Amino acid sequence: MSAFYVMIITSLFIAAAFLSAFIWSVKKGHYDDDYTPSIRILLDDPVSEKSNRKDK
Structure with missing residues (x-):
């Protein structure tokens, strides 16, 4: 049992x-x-659909 106490204290x-x-x-x-x-x-920012669309 004393080895058990030594192991607990060491840990x-x-x-x-x-x-x-x-x-x-x-x-x-x-x-x-x-x-x-x-x-x-x-680093690249994620591109959203709205900014990727080109309205003509």
């Missing part, structure tokens, strides 16, 4: 380490998207 420490690493990376800006805004003008 909680590992989970806390991953959570703190994730929070640290979010605060440092590792998930900010710097690439997409610079190429947004190059």
